[in-house]
Amino acid sequence: MPASTKKGAKFSLDNLSSQDYKSIAQKHEPKRSIFKNCILAFLIGGGICLLGQAIQQAFMALFDMSTKEAASPTVAVLIIISVILTSCGVYDKIAQVAGAGTAVPVTGFANSMCSAALEHKAEGYVLGVGANMFKLAGSVIVFGTVAAFFVGLVYAIFGLEGVHHQ
Amino acid sequence: MKLKGQTWEFQAKPRILASATVVGPEEGQGPLASDFDYIYDNLEINEKTWEKAERKLLEQASQLAVVKAGLTKEQIQFFIGGDLMNQIISSTFAARTLGAPYLGVFGACSTSMESLALAALLVDSGAAERVLAGTTSHNCTAEKQFRYPTEYGSQKPPTAQYTVTGSGCGIVGKSGNGPVIARATIGRVMDLGVKDPFNMGAAMAPAAADTIEAHFRDTGLTPGHYDLIVTGDLASVGLPIAKELLQKAGVPMDETEFGDCGLMVYDRQNQTYVRAGGSGCGCSAVVAYGHLLKKMANKELKKVLVVATGALLSPLSYQQGESIPCIAHAVALEMED
Numbered sequence: 001m002p003a004s005t006k007k008g009a010k011f012s013l014d015n016l017s018s019q020d021y022k023s024i025a026q027k028h029e030p031k032r033s034i035f036k037n038c039i040l041a042f043l044i045g046g047g048i049c050l051l052g053q054a055i056q057q058a059f060m061a062l063f064d065m066s067t068k069e070a071a072s073p074t075v076a077v078l079i080i081i082s083v084i085l086t087s088c089g090v091y092d093k094i095a096q097v098a099g100a101g102t103a104v105p106v107t108g109f110a111n112s113m114c115s116a117a118l119e120h121k122a123e124g125y126v127l128g129v130g131a132n133m134f135k136l137a138g139s140v141i142v143f144g145t146v147a148a149f150f151v152g153l154v155y156a157i158f159g160l161e162g163v164h165h166q
Numbered sequence: 167m168k169l170k171g172q173t174w175e176f177q178a179k180p181r182i183l184a185s186a187t188v189v190g191p192e193e194g195q196g197p198l199a200s201d202f203d204y205i206y207d208n209l210e211i212n213e214k215t216w217e218k219a220e221r222k223l224l225e226q227a228s229q230l231a232v233v234k235a236g237l238t239k240e241q242i243q244f245f246i247g248g249d250l251m252n253q254i255i256s257s258t259f260a261a262r263t264l265g266a267p268y269l270g271v272f273g274a275c276s277t278s279m280e281s282l283a284l285a286a287l288l289v290d291s292g293a294a295e296r297v298l299a300g301t302t303s304h305n306c307t308a309e310k311q312f313r314y315p316t317e318y319g320s321q322k323p324p325t326a327q328y329t330v331t332g333s334g335c336g337i338v339g340k341s342g343n344g345p346v347i348a349r350a351t352i353g354r355v356m357d358l359g360v361k362d363p364f365n366m367g368a369a370m371a372p373a374a375a376d377t378i379e380a381h382f383r384d385t386g387l388t389p390g391h392y393d394l395i396v397t398g399d400l401a402s403v404g405l406p407i408a409k410e411l412l413q414k415a416g417v418p419m420d421e422t423e424f425g426d427c428g429l430m431v432y433d434r435q436n437q438t439y440v441r442a443g444g445s446g447c448g449c450s451a452v453v454a455y456g457h458l459l460k461k462m463a464n465k466e467l468k469k470v471l472v473v474a475t476g477a478l479l480s481p482l483s484y485q486q487g488e489s490i491p492c493i494a495h496a497v498a499l500e501m502e503d
Contacts, residue, residue, distance in 0.1 A: 011414040013376050018359030018489075025360070025368040028406045030324040030442075037321070086317050095319025096439070102319050111319045119315035122215040136318065 037099050044094070045101030052078055052105070075106055082107035086114040112136040167290050171384035173351040180289040182344045182499070183296070183337045184235035187456035188227045189448070190305070190331030192440075196432045201456040202332070203230055209306065209331065216316075217255065220304035223333035223448070224249070224260040228300050231335040235296075242266040242337070243294045246284050248277040249302050249447050250329075251311065256302050266298065275399050276353070276476030277301040278334060278451035279495040283350035285338040286497070300335030303446035312363065312481055325365040325403050328440035330431055334451030336459075343502065345462050345470075349385060351496040353377035355478065359489045363479060366490070367404025367428075367442055370475040373492035374400055375411035377473055381496050382417055390421030393467045396458070398450035398474035398494070399428035401443030427453035427472075450474040462501050469500045 055077050059070035085091040091111050095102040102108050116135045120128035134141065154160075168175040187202045194205035204226065206212070211219035224247065232239050245264055247257035248271040261268035273280035281299035288294040306316045308329035314320050338347065356376050360369035374397045382388060389395060400408055405426045412419050427450045428443035454472045461467045473496040479488070 011416075013356070013372055013379070013411065013415065016358065016372070016411075021358040021360075021372065024410055025371070025403075025407050028403055028410070029365065029368065030403070032323055086319075089317060092317050092319045093439075096321055098319075099321040103321075108319065111317070115315035115317035115319075118317055119310055122217070136314065 040097055041099045041101035043101070044098035045104055048078070048102070048105045048107055078106050079110040082110035083114045086111045087118065091115075109137055109140065112140075167287065172354070172380050173349055173384035174283070174287060174290075175349045175385070176286055176290040176347055178290045178292070179340065180286040180338050180347045181340060181342060182347065182459065183237075183339045183342050184231050184344070185334065185336040185455035185459050186227045186230035186234055187332060187334045187452045188223045188230065189333075189452055190223075192305070192328075192437065193330060193332050193431060193452065195437060198431060198453065198457045201460050202452060203227075203456070211304075211331075216304055216306040216310060217251065219331075220249065220251070220302050220307045221256045221259045223304065223331070224256055224300055224302035224335070225263050227302070227333040227335040228260060228264055228298055231298065231300070231337050235337045235339075237296065237337070239264055239266065241296055242298045243296050244269060244285075244288060245298045245300070246271060246281040246288075247298075247300050248272050248281060250274060250308055256307075257300075260300075260302070264298070273474075273493060273495065274476030274478050275303075275445060275447050275449060276474040276493050276495045277447050278398070278454060279350070279472055279474035279497045280476075282336060282338070282347065282497050283352065283495055285336075286347040286350060289338050289340060296337060296339045298335060298337050300333065301447040301451045302333035303329055303331070303448035305329045305331045305446070308446055312479075322441055323364050324441055325362070325367065326441045327366055327399065327401050327428060327443055327445035328432070329446035330444045330448040330452060332448035332452040334448065334455035336455050345459065345499040345501050348498045348500045349381075350498070351377055351381040351384065353380070353494040353496070355491045355493050357489050357491040361484070361487070361489045363477075363484050363490065365403065366399070366445055366477045367401045368407055369477055369490040370492040370494070371400055371404040371407035372411060373494040374398075374404070374408045374473050374475045375415065377494040377496050378408075378412060378419075378471075379415050379417055381471070381473075381498075388421060389417065389419050389424070392422050392469045392471045392498070394423045394425065394458075395419070395471045395473065396424075396430075396450075396453070397426045398472070398476070399443070399445040400426045400475055401428035401445065402434070403442050404475075405429065430457065458499070462499065465501070467501075469498070471496055471498050
């Protein structure tokens with residue numbers, strides 16, 4: 001039993017420290033099943049990547065594209081699928097099970113933009129959709145760009161050259 | 167009214183003349199469905215925006231309560247209401263429709279009992295004869311304002327709660343034979359450092375325990391005086407914490423049944439998306455004004471203490487790393503023999 005902060009004092013909410021309270025509260029909090037969540041995220045996230053790979057192979061086989069040429073239409077198809085699932089109210093239900101599995105692939109990025117756009121349509125296209133579409137995705141773009149800048153800086157300083165595709 | 171500590175003992179027997187509840191489809195799938203006056207089959211409540219939907223629930227619940235009391239809306243002398251939206255727009259816009267003199271209050275999810283306690287005080291003191299108290303919440307307005315867009319795919323932890331879509335209203339006056347509002351304990355703000363907005367139960371439990379302890383200290387009663395004591399929305403995490411705190415504080419809660427509206431409003435076995443249970447202004451409002459008053463009218467319950475709990479955070483305070491200040495207000499409802 002956690003002791004109250006004042007010595008010898010009877011238990012009272014007034015002198016219960018947040019540390020002591022934390023230990024009381026934690027006993028009653030159900031644990032997140034990290035192992036199960038990891039497995040589900042791996043399987044569903046992997047499934048999305050497998051689907052992407054299949055779409056890419058299909059573009060290559062059907063339209064005679066190179067791997068690189070097929071990349072952009074593949075991403076576009078995944079984004080469309082994600083937007084449709086978001087608009088039908090399904091994506092968030094899959095995400096409750098999948099966790100990072102649906103958040104990390106490009107479909108998660110599309111979901112963050114689409115859901116924000118849908119939610120804020122009520123405030124109009126300019127103040128609502130336009131202003132809020134990047135509410136969640138914005139930080140990914142900002143920190144992605146910042147990270148790219150520093151990686152570029154490291155390359156420049158150490159004279160490393162990126163691989164240029166022709 | 168007699169003041170004892172932080173508790174008002176009403177002398178003039180203010181009563182609930184009538185009450186009404188209007189809920190959304192998910193509450194309609196819960197175990198209390200038959201206790202609600204109207205259940206919508208769509209989350210949009212036939213409106214274009216979530217905000218309009220939340221407001222409509224309150225407009226309809228208030229109109230329904232007025233009709234059930236056999237009154238006209240012109241006879242409502244004051245309306246006391248509040249909700250979770252910024253600047254409590256749902257209540258204010260509903261007050262515009264109602265047209266009664268209006269006092270807007272904010273107590274987050276404790277608003278149901280805060281407004282009822284104030285309504286009882288007005289009637290008890292003779293400042294009014296008929297006062298409407300009510301509150302409303304909608305799952306999607308709360309998600310939109312406090313969390314993420316409703317369709318955003320985030321994984322909610324098992325401690326997360328589900329905001330009730332629903333509104334409950336009661337009319338307080340002196341006539342009739344409805345339940346008497348015997349006393350009310352006004353809570354103080356408690357904050358034991360919980361910062362996680364997906365764990366509201368743990369944040370609010372100390373506030374509930376503090377108000378319950380104060381209620382029995384002020385009144386000299388013991389929990390056994392009541393047939394049932396319910397908290398507002400502590401849910402499956404907060405209720406056992408509150409039980410433990412009260413046990414440590416020496417309040418014999420085992421004398422009576424001690425439950426939580428957030429655990430009563432949904433069927434958690436089948437409605438697994440509610441996670442730890444219900445929350446929101448509407449949670450304690452629809453359970454108290456719908457379920458509990460019906461049980462009291464049927465004489466299944468005689469004395470009930472409703473302790474509505476509220477987490478007084480804002481999205482801004484949470485983002486700035488502040489912990490969650492919480493409050494609880496208790497109102498005692500008693501049927502006369």
